Amino acid sequence: MSKRGKVSGGRLEFIPPQIPTLVEQPPEDEGWVHEVKFDGYRTQLIIDQGGVRLFSKNGHDWTAKYWPIALAVELPCRAAILDGEVIVAGERGAPDCPALETAIWNEPSRLVFVAFDILHLDGRNLAPLPLLQRKQALWQLVEPGAGKIRYSEHFDGDTLAILRTIDKMGLEGIISKRADSRYRSGPSTTWLKASYFEEGDFRIAGRHSRAWHGSNGPDGHA
Template structure:
């Protein structure tokens, strides 16, 4: 039995969401990979893969674990994202579950930080120095363990490129920042916008607050979207107000006497953040013809 303890899981740093990318040269910018946040730990007993909450998913990610054990180090802790890459390298989140179940060899681990290597805790080093150490470790890997490339400065241009490629967004990291567990604005994420059509279930109007539309997609509640109501839009929607209970599936937290429910089939175009389970920072662009 070994007397040396195994390396322990470190709670990951969580980037704060912002609506515009930082533009100063003090930041590194990376693609935001659409997958599952994962920590790979290698120590004397081998490698293991842990979820963002520390659950061991080594069996699901066995090819990644096997590849990590071939990297030239005695021990390390890597922070990154497990993705299901398409042939062009783009992450395809919709393929994640089937590959985890049937084709784990078609997954990849994109490493974007290193917290520990060969007995040294690296978290106090500047981010740009940790990236250099990470590159030195990961560069010999072939395909299944990848390095997250970055650019320094030029946040607005990087965001424009990410949006043009149809990716989820970007993560920006202060060049000289240490690694701190938990939410921190030394890392920020900027998501790209999407525009799509939704069903408008009802209007929530409260004094002193912006009017909110309660939206659904494919019959399922999707979240709120703010509305700047014009007089014509308001008159048109008031003709569709109905009495009665809210539609099924709408959370109680968003229902109440201040909500006016609409008759079915009111469609609306909504701008919202890409890659979210529910509408976030959404705004209703216009009501569509019935």
């Protein structure tokens, strides 16, 4: 078995996450899909014969901190590794990062895990598969819903329209991903991050329009 998702003593091992590259504006060419950049803590959820565990992006076991999520996992599989973020939803439905740390200690029932990728499923290493195939497998496992384990939708098309919609919703930004890319640990140019937008001028397909310029932000996909 590949080192990704390999079993050690009957338990799956943590996989270092793929890290997006910060860009000033998202790609406009074909072959990319876009996901909401959640304002939360990057988390890896592992299911195996030992139960459910949740790890920080640096590989620290945070299951005890995220215990309501661990208890809520009832997915139709024997083993899986999901990549995602732990968030707290604010009043408008957008993630509320300032409330997250408080919720971990005082209101853990508010914590939600949003899954955006799957690396392992019932003995299969899914990391070499194209992103959209992994997203399909993830959707079939998690399915869209409003429980503690949620699925992160992806979008394609006009990135400017997507950015404007996300901004109106009070969300942080977007992660653009190559639709045909495999999952690779570490810094990546097939995942691009644009966030904290300020309007500026640029041209799309020969016409004058508005753009959004990114700057670095907290945890999340980072």
